[in-house]
Amino acid sequence: METIVPDSEGRGLLARLPGRVRDLVQLARLDRPIGAWLLFWPGAWAIALAGRAIARWDLILWFGLGAVAMRGAGCVYNDIVDRDLDRRVARTAARPLASGRLSLKMAWGWLLTLSLVGLIVLLQLERTAQIMALASIAPVAAYPFMKRITWWPQAWLGIVFSWAALVGWPAVTGTVSAPALWLYAGSILWVIGYDTIYALQDIEDDALAGVKSSARALGDHARGGVAGFYLGATLLWGIALWQVRPEPLALAGLLPMAAHLLWQVAGLRREDPADALARFRSNRFAGLLMFLACFVVGTAT
Template sequence: MTKTSSDIKNDHLIIHLSPAWTRPYLRLARLDRPIGTWLLLFPCWWSMMLATTAPGYQLGSSFAPAYYLVLFAIGALAMRGAGCTINDMADRDYDKKVARTATRPLASGELSMKQATAFLIFQLSIGLLVLIQFNSFSMILAASAIILVICYPFMKRITYWPQAWLGLTFNWGALVGWAAVRGELSLPALLLYIGGIAWTLGYDTIYAHQDKEDDALIGVKSTALRLGRHTQSWLIVFYSLCTICFATAGWVMGLIWPFWIGIGVMSLHFIWQITTVKIDNAHDCLSKFKSNRIIGWIFLAGIFMAANVK
């Protein structure tokens, strides 16, 4: 193992206040590290809100925005946890060889595979309860994402671009959010999905630089290893594509000036990430990765304000 810190934070408030027997499960679901839940949730919220903004579009009487926002939040929390559980079940032998992940509940033996399987079923059941609140089309669409979730842990073994597969997975909510409101898919949702994939390629490449030395030693692939010193140039490509797709989605929907202010501020944040990231500094990579929560809020605020400012 190389000398990188464990990603388990035993002093986190959620862990500290929880009963001892629940703590391994909470860490398995990454409830002590909510950034992944936010990154999964934002595409759902963006798409849902964008779907309500078309001039003259009449929302169904059953649509309650606040209720849908909460449903997506619960669903993102459950499915992110399920995804992490599947990932750790598949990667437990690899995780033992990496200092940052060696103390994860399955890698360390704190939980058994049988316990993890039972917990996975519990999380998927919560996801199912959320799913049945939506229309039939969005239910089928959302359920199909489980294939992406199951396959993701194995991508790092066969391709240097597992971050692209993560993008396909994490941004599926951009399709589901739109479908939950409208019962169909159209161009703006697809643009959000493509832009979200590019966004994920950017932020998860930064994240992957934390583990590049360990990954190279144990034979796991990533865009951090593939792009290496050219990472910042590729971040320009990823984040530019993201911005173009998001902006085009807003243009197609005819959104007004607050949306474009949001796009501008988001672009400045991307520029800051690209120009200041230190790819050989694990702490800085983690900080830049987490800062993408700000991107989520900026873009959501732009959509919301454009829909509500007269």
């Protein structure tokens, strides 16, 4: 029998929190920081590739805080929209809203609180970066509905979760230029790849609930599909690095990232939800490898 890994587990320190506080932490996924890391990395990459990682270390910290707050706000909003669907999926049925432990009114209040933290971060940015950040509101708001509309909600998630690259670059340069666009495009493919891996956990329940996903669309070709997205991401990132430093040595900085992505694909077991979750979570480390590549190329110019 397959092991379903719920995304709302009350263990460790989380189990010691008062019930209402625990529900709010789980609703914003503060107990599962992988999503905040994945939202954070593209912005950090952009700052590093622009050559300002050292000079603007403070901005990287602000991006970290913004990633935690806005990922949390996104999760709350997603659960508000998806609370009925979540009840029909084993992995998500125990979420605070889906299970009925938390009221809708309190969820909206928590969403507003997290958004106010995001506003504080927004005010630290340069004007062009602020405009780019605000432009993300529409695609973010539309994302929870994509799984009802398209077989590729992961592509929309890529648009949303990569947006920080379009904010990080102008935050230190004052404008959006070609390297940022290539970095953003590569990140979209990376997100599609890792979120397809994540969606492998829910294929059977998604089919019963009528939820669409790239994992269901690819079926038995999921591994090949993820490999294709990762390959595309690596090529686009290579273009971004080349535009900053047009030397073969710059491209060598991508080798550790490429090797890690190859590891994810080579051992991926479509029928094992626990394995899919572990490989998905490993993208936190993948993001660090990409950051190091951007840092080396950006500071060497």
